[in-house]
Amino acid sequence: TSLNFPYNIKNQGAGNAGANYTGLYLSTDTTLDSSDTYLGLDDVNVLTSGSSSTESASFNLSQTLAAGNYYLFAKADGGNAITESDETNNVYYQAITVISGNNTDWFSINLRDAQLITLTRSLATDGNLSRNDMIALFRDAKDSAVIDANELTDLRTIVSNATLFTMQDYVRVLSDYVVNGNTANQWWTGGGTTRTSLGNLYAGSSDIQMEKLVGKWFLGTDRPDLRTEGDIANQGSGSYTGTKTYRAVSGSLFQNGISADDVKQGAVGDCYYVATLSSIAMEKPNYIQNMFIDNGDNTYTVRFFNNGVANYVTVDNYLPTNSSGSLIYASSGQSYNNSNNELWVALAEKAYAQLAESGWSRPSNVNNGYGSIEGGWMDYVIKQITGLNSTFNSILNMNETQLINLVNSNQILTAGFVNGGGYGVYNSHAYTITAYNSTTGKFNLRNPWATSHADVTWAELTTLKAYIIYSNT
Template sequence: MSKYIILLMVSVTMIEHYRSTSSIIPSQLLEDKTMSLHNLGTISDRTTFNNRVTALVDPLDSLQFSLARAGNLNIGVSGLRQNVRLQLFRSSSSGLTRIGSSNYRGTTPESLNFRGLQRGQYVAQIQLLAPGRTPYRMRLSRQLINDVIAEERTWNSVNTNLSAYQGTLGTADTSDMFRLNLGADTPLSLTLTGALNTARLRLVKDNNNNGFIDSGEVLASSPAGNLEKSLNIRNLFRGTYYVQVCGSTNAPYTLGMAPQSNFAVREFDLGTLGNTIVTRTGSVHDFNTSDIYSFTLADSRHVSLALTGFAGDPDLRIARDANGNGLIETPEMISYSSRRQAGIDESITLNHLAAGTYLVQVTQHAGTSNYTMRLSTGYPTDLLPTEYDLGVINGTQTLSQYIGSGMYYQNAADNIRFTLNSTRSVNLTLSGLSCDIDLRLVHDANNNGVVDTGEVLGSSANGSDGAEWIAQSLPAGTYFAQVYRWMSHADDSNYNFSVSTGDWYSSNLTDAGIIGEARYFDTRNYSRRYEVMTILRAAKDYGNIDGAELTDLRTFVNGQSTTMPDYVHNLAYKVVNSNPANQWWTGGASTRTSLGNLYAGATADHLEKLIGKWFLGLDHPTAASTTTYRYTSGALFQNGIAYQDVVQGGLGDCYFCASIAGTAFRNPSTIQNMFIDNGDGTFTVRFYNNGVADYVTVDRYLPSTAAGGRYYMAWGGGLYNNTGNELWAALAEKAYAQVNESGWLGRGDSSNTYAALDGGTLSAISHVTGLSNTGYLPLSSSEIISAHNNNRIVYFSDGGHAYTLVGYSPTLGYQIYNPHGTTSWYSWAQVQATFVRWGYSGVRIPGAV
């Protein structure tokens, strides 16, 4: 190694801890210093030089080189075992002028990066600042963006840190590099804030370990010009990576890091939204999983966002960094759109968004998505993303969705796309509403995704929760039905939408609400009870039931009887047509009030009472004044069905108790099929009127004593809140009291009261089973035995109380159940002494007398 003696007036006074970004140091006279001088020639692209410096021997290496043209210069020194200082001097006839210096603690690599250096001669110096010696490797490059890898800090994990590093890019420091060692695969989000727009943020992997950033080694890079920068990587494999901040001079910055993309970074600032639609394009993929846009509202506005044109699966959300902490936290999310369906766009529509600054984030869920994003403040929304696509309409298609707010979710409009292959007469309905939701029909003639002048073909904007209806003849083409909340409303509503080219409903009905609800439920394989109740309630959408609505209800119930279960049609018929029981409403009170059949002009409350009476069991019978209706726990059946389940209470309805006990003994399946559990705490109960099924509904509320026990029919378990209660017998008794009001039981008192059931005959057998009965007969041992052996329900009367036969033995005699809860054996003599008449189900058995 050549040795030179050079006079240099640059004395070391202290160790610098950061790269110098100060002004150029004036030329100084040279002093005697021992150093090594190396000539690197002209630096035109990349150059690498390896050497060592040793304390007391040659602690200072000088590397002389020239630049043939003005431009950038990047220098990095790595492979250190001791602390060194890197300095760069410009050489001139008057001496050396220091233009940059870098000195980090310990063995951290040193680097200098310059923009716009003049052509001429330069000297780079490596000065050892510790005992011993150290090798080093110097890399030089003339690239515009620094491609020399020399990290100034190392991280060994990814943790959420909004200010993982704070630094400043300067004249001699246009690039900072950070090493990231990952011991396991991890997602990564990086943010760069505070820097000038020209700064860049890059993620690099030195695949060939040559210390330079080669082609293909930049995994992700933020565009220059963004207000703030971010990189969001779906998954980084374990290994070593480099994070680079480069670009502007005199730009303080903050570098943030996290394993998830929830930084509130304003990558793209859209400014203050006015009345013009803002359109931007972008792409999210594995190495850019998130784009964030910021916009400002000067006052409260309606805001619509649409994300279209993508092939992958992106998501869309809008948020506000309310606490200014630089993170999008869960409570700060206003709404999101994540449909997860190919060919379906993402969209958010908000009413009355307050003045302020907001963030819109487009994130990758799967795949690569080149997208177009539009923002608008128009009302109704003038954006036409395809949120739902019903395809080609040939007949009827329906859709049920929601307008309103939820947990971190708001949506004030939906766009529903459909297609016609030929000119058709089309009608659209919107029903099932609970607030003011409107409907309009749009044809995007120029296919630009925006509602332009002349593209709204029709609209329906009825007030309150009224149903909407649009009917038009349309040529072949693609159309949008736009469902949107009226501007002054903030309420929520489910809705049922239908579009049809013709069906039974539009041919036979006229009311939009009834047509819409009937159509929707006709396409679903649900239990028809709930659906029919909803259709009936559709007539309440404008308050009173008008003549057209009443006609439609009757047409629907009568015309669609074959599509409903028999019990549903039976109950609906009573609601919309007539039944003697409709005259009164009792509701468990001691006195009843006038109600009446449904009529044109009837109030919504009138209709609701009829629905409650027949479908919900709300018209409770009048009970004893000392009782209280309580919701009764338990199951309909416990451990099967047995005649012992029937235990008469404080009511003289032994004839009914004996009839259902005998039925439970002979045909338990009849008892089981007598009840339909509606799944909502109600049961529809079947009786027979001259062999024809008739139905009534009861709920779980049963009369109880002050102590909470049963007052009428026993329910088996004890107090009303005992989960071991068995309810079928008590519910059957309650239902019998309710159906009595229809008048066909043939009782003198046909009121909806328990007391009206006091006293009766074996005709109750026919009411429960649908079978005929023999009427009362004189006692005959042979016929009794024959009836028993033929599986008939056998009924005994002692003249004031009813019993049922549950067994016969030639040696033991007749086993008879008393509905008070006892079973006894009777000899024939005892039977004759106790009972005065009897009868059984069905016709008399020939030859049994």
């Protein structure tokens, strides 16, 4: 079996270095001497002053080489053919592990912990490290109830080489949050009202901390705090003060496609968020479809965009219910054990509540809780869910034709009212603009409550001083 590896060589001298070769050796210690095993040489072309070159080398290992820890030495100008002002900086070594006499590879060269080397090699035989593979590696590092320095370094090395293992983007990002940290790692909420300290992973972290980080990012077990102020626009049923309990909810992500009418706001004051979801579902349903990754174990990884860069959180199928088992937030009224439940709206709301703790989506409220997503504007949500740019405009700066053209396009289109209600429109509330009736001259405003929709004229919209928020494409 061959030993394959890249290395970098640089001419730090003032003059050009002619063609030469690098000598490669295996040693059992950190001193290169005549007792070490000579592997061979690797040719290097001319290097001008200050230039460097990335080389690659491949050598067959002896079948009799004993398994164990070794040091791979590279010696520049291995034949001492070039006169140098400093002959002491030509040698570099890297610790490697030989699992068996003919099985030194990327894993043994780049990783340190023998158990992780064996498991990673086994999991990556198909050329891929999947979500479940990474969870297995994180849990393997919990041996002895502590994550030691070698294990932490190895996990970070694996994540930094995600492309080598054709790791899916969401797996890479979530793994990075586990091993390299995230603002949200500061706390663990777990669906309760009192959060506890968690912290980023470090050499010496406990197995409990590791399991919670895996739960937070891969399993959705760090559920949001259930407390809310409620929907101030809906004085009749916009709040809920009874018992709130998480229950595992039956159903599927989508039922009969994706529709604006899937959206029904509950006792969370996030009309701006769910009204935007409704418009995206109507105009650009592929963004909703691609927002979710069904992990096949009653968990869903949900994608958001931060300045155009994909970020992810994972939620499980436990959703807020009342004492009788009916959902009380998004998709309110559905029974938790109804197999016909459509879950995407409630899961998107829960994911947004969890995302707040990361610090960028809701900078004024960075707790993992439903209360953290109450109150806001639709332009931010458009960007965060689709990555598209958006426009926030007062209707007083528009004309009727512009709004009609927006309705007739497939742009995400919403309206917000904060200057008073009337004409069937509620103040402090957001709507999806779904249609324009040229016969009546009225615009249809879909209420995210899934009831009390409004049809209003241009004149009425201007009287209400509506704000029109839409995607630019």
